[in-house]
Amino acid sequence: MRIKLNHNVEQLEMSGIRLxxxxxxxxxxxxxxxxxxxxxxTPEPIKEALKxxxxxxRTFYPSFAGSETLKKEIIAYEKRVNGVEYAMDExxxxxxATGAIFTALGSILNPEDEVILFQPTYxxxxxxxxxxxxxPVFVDTTPNQFQLNYDDxxxxxxxxxxxxxxNSPNNPTGVIYSEESLNVIKRILDExxxxxxxxxxxxxLVYKEATFLNQDIRYKDKTILTQSLxxxxxxxxxxxxxxxxxxxxxxxxxxxxxxxxAGVPLFVxxxxxxxxxxxxxxxTAFYKQNRDDVVSILRSNNIPFIYPEGAFYIFIDISxxxxxxxxxxxxxxxxxxxxxxxxxxxxxxxxxxxxVSLAASNxxxxxxxxxxxxxxxxxx
Ligand SMILES: Cc1ncc(COP(=O)(O)O)c(C=O)c1O
Numbered sequence: 001m002r003i004k005l006n007h008n009v010e011q012l013e014m015s016g017i018r019l020x021x022x023x024x025x026x027x028x029x030x031x032x033x034x035x036x037x038x039x040x041x042t043p044e045p046i047k048e049a050l051k052x053x054x055x056x057x058r059t060f061y062p063s064f065a066g067s068e069t070l071k072k073e074i075i076a077y078e079k080r081v082n083g084v085e086y087a088m089d090e091x092x093x094x095x096x097a098t099g100a101i102f103t104a105l106g107s108i109l110n111p112e113d114e115v116i117l118f119q120p121t122y123x124x125x126x127x128x129x130x131x132x133x134x135x136p137v138f139v140d141t142t143p144n145q146f147q148l149n150y151d152d153x154x155x156x157x158x159x160x161x162x163x164x165x166x167n168s169p170n171n172p173t174g175v176i177y178s179e180e181s182l183n184v185i186k187r188i189l190d191e192x193x194x195x196x197x198x199x200x201x202x203x204x205l206v207y208k209e210a211t212f213l214n215q216d217i218r219y220k221d222k223t224i225l226t227q228s229l230x231x232x233x234x235x236x237x238x239x240x241x242x243x244x245x246x247x248x249x250x251x252x253x254x255x256x257x258x259x260x261x262a263g264v265p266l267f268v269x270x271x272x273x274x275x276x277x278x279x280x281x282x283x284t285a286f287y288k289q290n291r292d293d294v295v296s297i298l299r300s301n302n303i304p305f306i307y308p309e310g311a312f313y314i315f316i317d318i319s320x321x322x323x324x325x326x327x328x329x330x331x332x333x334x335x336x337x338x339x340x341x342x343x344x345x346x347x348x349x350x351x352x353x354x355x356v357s358l359a360a361s362n363x364x365x366x367x368x369x370x371x372x373x374x375x376x377x378x379x380x
């Protein structure tokens with residue numbers, strides 16, 4: 001029997017990252033530098049808060065918008081860290097940033113609306129846009145050292161452009177957008193009636209002073225902030241994040257959430273209140289050490305890479321080997337038992353890069369990159 005499926009969903013592709021990670025799982029004793037997942041377990045006080053919440057029987061249906069107390073905690077956090085004041089109806093608790101991005105796009109996109117994405121790009125934006133029958137429009141940032149260029153964006157804006165997605169620190173490059181890049185976006189917002197989705201999931205994982213788009217309150221009504229507790233607090237499996245935006249967008253996003261998932265478990269939300277008050281300096285220092293150690297190995301072996309200033313990835317140029325990034329990664333896995341992500345997954349123009357996750361143990365990061373040096377220089 002032919003199973004007749006929704007064509008729109010059928011055409012969505014599986015995440016290349018998950019596919020490659022699954023390929024790596026077939027091997028034993030592999031150093032996994034693939035997925036962007038902290039090696040840490042969730043800090044104890046956060047777990048304790050969840051247990052206490054369960055003991056208090058916070059096991060009933062949550063409100064679709066999110067718990068009042070967590071929303072207040074988020075509002076306090078955003079004011080303290082980013083200097084922006086949100087009202088209660090400008091915040092929605094979501095299932096990770098994934099839920100925030102998906103409901104935000106659903107709230108603003110009509111079929112054929114265009115969304116500008118900067119390549120190389122995080123892989124989940126395009127399928128979400130296409131799910132809503134929107135059209136992703138790609139702007140390559142490679143010639144501009146992965147920063148943003150006014151003319152490159154401007155020439156891609158049409159009457160159908162609805163939004164731009166900005167992700168800084170960036171996955172996969174680790175680049176933080178400079179003041180000039182942020183000004184480019186602000187100039188575009190001054191000239192066009194668009195939204196900017198600021199996907200700031202790595203905002204706490206920065207290794208230098210950084211400013212973010214959502215901190216400029218002049219653009220508050222046009223900015224849609226998507227945030228996550230996954231990366232800074234080692235809570236990837238908890239599935240909690242949030243969306244801050246104009247109240248009409250939040251209202252609409254809440255409707256999608258209501259019918260798709262009916263919200264986030266209350267005991268997870270209770271624990272998230274504790275997470276937002278947890279100091280993550282130690283974990284950030286750990287990733288920075290991984291960054292520094294890996295950079296030092298690459299530099300001393302003259303291997304080109306993009307210097308990461310935030311997040312926990314490093315984008316390494318493997319062009320000297322003369323293989324495309326998928327073949328390179330497959331062969332590297334096969335011969336040296338190290339799993340990395342082929343750059344082509346993030347953009348066809350990144351087919352001479354690999355993304356190495358620095359969220360693994362310090363030993364694995366260093367050993368993985370030492371083996372990379374051997375592979376690049378043709379030794380076994
Ligand atoms: C740039 C970016 N945005 C969003 C997400 C999704 O995060 P969450 O776990 O909160 O759904 C990720 C996860 O890797 C990411 O790298």
